Amino acid sequence: MDTEGVLSSPSQAETAPLKYVQQLAISGEELPTKYIQKDANVNGNQVSTDESLSVPVIDVSRLTTNASIEEKEEEMEKLKSASNSWGMFQAIGHGIPQTLLDDIYNISKQFFDLPLEEKQRYASSKIDGVFDLQGFGSDSIKENNGDRVLDWSDYLNLVIAPAEERALQYWPGDDSPLNFRKTLDEYSVQTRSLYDIIMKAMAKSLGLEENAFLNQLGDQQIVYTTFNFYPPCPRPDLVYGLKAHTDGGAITILLPDPEVRGLQVHKDDQWVSVPCMPGALLVNIGDTLQVMSNGIFKSPLHRAVTNTERTRVSLGMFYFPHHDEEMEPVAALIDDSNPRKYKKVKVKEFLAVYYKNYSQGKSGYDWASV
Ligand SMILES: O=C(O)CCC(=O)C(=O)O
Numbered sequence: 001m002d003t004e005g006v007l008s009s010p011s012q013a014e015t016a017p018l019k020y021v022q023q024l025a026i027s028g029e030e031l032p033t034k035y036i037q038k039d040a041n042v043n044g045n046q047v048s049t050d051e052s053l054s055v056p057v058i059d060v061s062r063l064t065t066n067a068s069i070e071e072k073e074e075e076m077e078k079l080k081s082a083s084n085s086w087g088m089f090q091a092i093g094h095g096i097p098q099t100l101l102d103d104i105y106n107i108s109k110q111f112f113d114l115p116l117e118e119k120q121r122y123a124s125s126k127i128d129g130v131f132d133l134q135g136f137g138s139d140s141i142k143e144n145n146g147d148r149v150l151d152w153s154d155y156l157n158l159v160i161a162p163a164e165e166r167a168l169q170y171w172p173g174d175d176s177p178l179n180f181r182k183t184l185d186e187y188s189v190q191t192r193s194l195y196d197i198i199m200k201a202m203a204k205s206l207g208l209e210e211n212a213f214l215n216q217l218g219d220q221q222i223v224y225t226t227f228n229f230y231p232p233c234p235r236p237d238l239v240y241g242l243k244a245h246t247d248g249g250a251i252t253i254l255l256p257d258p259e260v261r262g263l264q265v266h267k268d269d270q271w272v273s274v275p276c277m278p279g280a281l282l283v284n285i286g287d288t289l290q291v292m293s294n295g296i297f298k299s300p301l302h303r304a305v306t307n308t309e310r311t312r313v314s315l316g317m318f319y320f321p322h323h324d325e326e327m328e329p330v331a332a333l334i335d336d337s338n339p340r341k342y343k344k345v346k347v348k349e350f351l352a353v354y355y356k357n358y359s360q361g362k363s364g365y366d367w368a369s370v
């Protein structure tokens with residue numbers, strides 16, 4: 001791909017002051033080389049054009065006690081198949097009111113619309129431990145980003161649970177954006193219930209006791225949220241919003257932008273674009289659940305691409321076992337014909353490897369294979 005004319009020279013890029021992506025997008029200045037993918041062709045022919053290849057849709061209302069036995073069994077079978085083949089599905093019938101989805105989406109947008117000086121009050125700074133990613137930030141602002149190709153996005157990362165782990169200095173108050181904390185609290189309570197329903201149904205779909213995964217995840221699970229902000233980008237063909245990665249937790253519940261596409265998932269050696277489905281929540285399996293399910297459920301590579309016209313916002317809720325726990329395949333899934341695929345690992349060690357690999361688009365679970 002011809003990149004002439006859009007690249008600033010390396011010397012310029014090296015001396016340029018660090019900037020949030022939003023600033024770069026607004027200034028209209030030359031695209032710094034640090035954002036350019038070596039394997040360009042981001043939106044090119046690797047992306048499937050097969051319209052029948054579409055992320056499965058699961059109706060969560062059919063998994064709950066109100067549904068008939070037949071409905072439940074049918075939906076659970078779909079859930080198992082989606083989790084095994086795609087590692088991702090659109091959840092409808094989830095019971096979270098549309099008004100709450102609208103509110104949390106709007107406060108996400110409002111946060112990124114605040115003047116930079118205000119957002120910088122929550123700028124991430126280095127904290128020791130596994131939670132060193134809290135606060136408002138951007139790839140380019142991080143220290144020691146080395147040779148890594150940078151993502152075209154700014155973010156706000158917050159630990160939500162356990163409550164004592166919240167670093168409130170990174171939380172915007174309730175005055176700006178209006179009701180920020182109140183809305184995030186309400187949304188995290190409702191998504192937590194949805195998480196429980198899905199984790200139980202997933203265990204049951206494999207013939208396990210419904211708490212088989214939740215018990216192993218422990219009662220001190222970490223809930224972590226990321227607000228992603230992807231401004232328009234001058235060269236979507238060369239720049240990713242978020243480079244290919246797998247998520248690390250059990251599952252991720254993502255509220256994708258209801259109007260602007262951008263998420264792609266890797267399936268059968270191709271990238272498949274995930275359509276906007278207003279009102280649905282996207283559920284993505286992470287490395288932890290791939291390990292716990294002994295590889296039956298897949299943690300798929302996925303990425304966010306950019307576009308020249310419209311800003312895109314998404315919000316992910318990630319559920320991790322506490323870093324003092326250990327993780328391994330659920331014992332009932334292992335027998336002579338289904339040998340153990342992953343060894344037992346300390347979550348703390350797993351996370352250290354996961355974050356190191358994340359930036360390179362590698363998945364974290366490979367190292368834990370038996
Ligand atoms: O913005 C998206 O659609 C994807 C976000 C994502 O994959 C993540 O935050 O881990």
Ligand SMILES: [Fe+2]
Nearest residue numbers: 245246247302
């Ligand atoms: Fe992700």
